[in-house]
Amino acid sequence: MAMDPQVFINTTIAEIHDKARDYQQKGWRFVALTGSTVPGGVELLYSFSDFKEFEQLRLVAEPGATVPAVSDIFFNALVFENEVHDLFGVNIKDIAIDFGGKFYGVSVPTPMNPQSPFVDNSFTVTYRDSKSADQPTDGQEGGN
Amino acid sequence: MAERTVIPFGPQHPVLPEPIHFDLVVEDETVVEAIPQIGFVHRGLEQLVKKKDYSTFVSVTERICGICSFGHSLGYSQTIEILMGIEVPQRAEYLRVILHELSRVHSHLLWMGLAADAFGFENLFMQCWRIRERILDIFEATTGGRVILSACNVGGVYHDITNEELKGIVDVLKGMGNEYSKLTKTFLNDGSVKSRLIGVGYLSKQDAIDNCVVGPFARASNVAEDIRCYGFGGYGYLSAFEPIVCEDGDGYGRAKVRALEVLQSIDIIVELVSKIPDGEVMVKVKGSPEDGSVSASRLEQPRGECFYYAKGNGSKFLERFRIRTPTAQNIGGMTKILQGCDIADVPLNILTIDPCISCTER
Numbered sequence: 125m126a127m128d129p130q131v132f133i134n135t136t137i138a139e140i141h142d143k144a145r146d147y148q149q150k151g152w153r154f155v156a157l158t159g160s161t162v163p164g165g166v167e168l169l170y171s172f173s174d175f176k177e178f179e180q181l182r183l184v185a186e187p188g189a190t191v192p193a194v195s196d197i198f199f200n201a202l203v204f205e206n207e208v209h210d211l212f213g214v215n216i217k218d219i220a221i222d223f224g225g226k227f228y229g230v231s232v233p234t235p236m237n238p239q240s241p242f243v244d245n246s247f248t249v250t251y252r253d254s255k256s257a258d259q260p261t262d263g264q265e266g267g268n
Numbered sequence: 269m270a271e272r273t274v275i276p277f278g279p280q281h282p283v284l285p286e287p288i289h290f291d292l293v294v295e296d297e298t299v300v301e302a303i304p305q306i307g308f309v310h311r312g313l314e315q316l317v318k319k320k321d322y323s324t325f326v327s328v329t330e331r332i333c334g335i336c337s338f339g340h341s342l343g344y345s346q347t348i349e350i351l352m353g354i355e356v357p358q359r360a361e362y363l364r365v366i367l368h369e370l371s372r373v374h375s376h377l378l379w380m381g382l383a384a385d386a387f388g389f390e391n392l393f394m395q396c397w398r399i400r401e402r403i404l405d406i407f408e409a410t411t412g413g414r415v416i417l418s419a420c421n422v423g424g425v426y427h428d429i430t431n432e433e434l435k436g437i438v439d440v441l442k443g444m445g446n447e448y449s450k451l452t453k454t455f456l457n458d459g460s461v462k463s464r465l466i467g468v469g470y471l472s473k474q475d476a477i478d479n480c481v482v483g484p485f486a487r488a489s490n491v492a493e494d495i496r497c498y499g500f501g502g503y504g505y506l507s508a509f510e511p512i513v514c515e516d517g518d519g520y521g522r523a524k525v526r527a528l529e530v531l532q533s534i535d536i537i538v539e540l541v542s543k544i545p546d547g548e549v550m551v552k553v554k555g556s557p558e559d560g561s562v563s564a565s566r567l568e569q570p571r572g573e574c575f576y577y578a579k580g581n582g583s584k585f586l587e588r589f590r591i592r593t594p595t596a597q598n599i600g601g602m603t604k605i606l607q608g609c610d611i612a613d614v615p616l617n618i619l620t621i622d623p624c625i626s627c628t629e630r
């Protein structure tokens with residue numbers, strides 16, 4: 125049974141933008157950006173494809189790190205960069221359209237990385253109806 | 269220069285069954301910029317891998333979307349099979365492709381109906397969905413489910429479909445052929461359809477490449493990319509496969525690609541039924557994914573390439589599972605086709621890429 129080639133290449137934050145540019149200049153396209161928590165921070169997996177060829181660049185963003193956006197090269201990456209910021213709390217610099225944490229309407233900060241050291245966790249619940257602030261009903265708590 | 273105004277579009281709109289929001293920056297009646305926003309119904313299903321073991325999680329993937337439910341279970345299963353080095357029986361590979369192509373047929377017919385409904389052609393809408401019912405009947409007869417099939421899992425498929433049943437499926441599909449030809453003729457030649465789709469939502473080939481769009485959206489802009497071409501899984505048993513492309517690049521081109529892909533899917537099913545070998549349909553899967561093992565795979569869903577990633581941690585629970593759906597990938601291209609369009613065409617433009625927000629908000 126033929127399957128997708130499994131190519132995973134380790135890289136660094138400093139190299140990721142240039143490497144994404146290299147893929148673009150070779151005519152490859154951006155497939156996905158995947159975040160996952162690892163002991164040293166958040167692992168970011170950038171997937172690129174040139175038809176049958178399929179490669180993944182892997183880096184670890186340590187706490188406090190800022191990762192350069194690749195959405196200036198591949199515009200559609202902005203969806204995933206905002207997602208990684210909102211769900212994992214990774215700081216991404218210069219996203220083509222930066223929603224500033226409002227891309228996903230999350231009710232708790234960085235839900236897929238609850239102990240994220242990347243973001244300010246001083247999250248306060250606000251209520252749409254000030255009268256019900258003391259007794260929230262029907263899941264009325266607001267977002268961020 | 270005319271004054272610019274921001275008009276909010278969505279998240280609720282009659283043409284959208286699911287929520288997505290756009291801030292449309294308009295000059296007079298022309299959209300000059302569209303800023304998308306999603307996340308209104310995000311479910312965080314990927315996180316459930318920490319609570320459901322890798323064998324049970326397939327039932328969650330099926331529920332990501334009601335249209336590509338089988339596709340997601342197939343994509344998930346093949347990713348775990350790569351992760352654990354599992355060889356699937358050949359007959360199961362055939363059956364998976366047959367069910368997946370049936371899903372594509374019903375998905376495209378569903379879109380054609382929705383599109384007809386959107387431009388007010390109610391009769392065409394009902395005809396599309398009437399034919400689609402036959403596919404759902406096939407699902408019900410062979411798997412017991414019309415939407416959630418529960419047919420696929422890691423290692424193969426749960427239940428065999430007998431050769432007689434497969435021949436029956438082919439008979440149904442061939443019987444549909446005449447009706448579907450009439451329907452396609454109406455869909456692609458009717459004046460009212462053409463007036464709403466031709467020249468609307470144009471995306472050039474270069475823009476399609478630059479925005480990395482996938483599926484019929486890309487193929488309608490003459491980008492010959494289709495994961496099925498690479499012969500992954502059961503697609504390797506096809507004698508030949510060429511993606512259907514169109515040079516139009518507009519809404520009409522996208523409708524044409526989908527209409528022709530229905531016929532292509534029927535041909536694929538007919539060929540595979542004529543070749544399907546006898547044998548087992550499921551292998552017993554033992555053990556758990558190794559700690560640190562990773563796998564990534566792609567599958568051509570009805571809306572385009574879908575990406576799956578899995579990471580094991582030595583237990584029966586995965587460390588991470590990720591799905592990047594075709595609609596998420598097409599959001600960039602969607603904003604591109606909205607730039608410069610008439611504001612009255614915005615709903616139809618969004619509809620022509622066949623967005624699936626429930627997939628995107630997995």
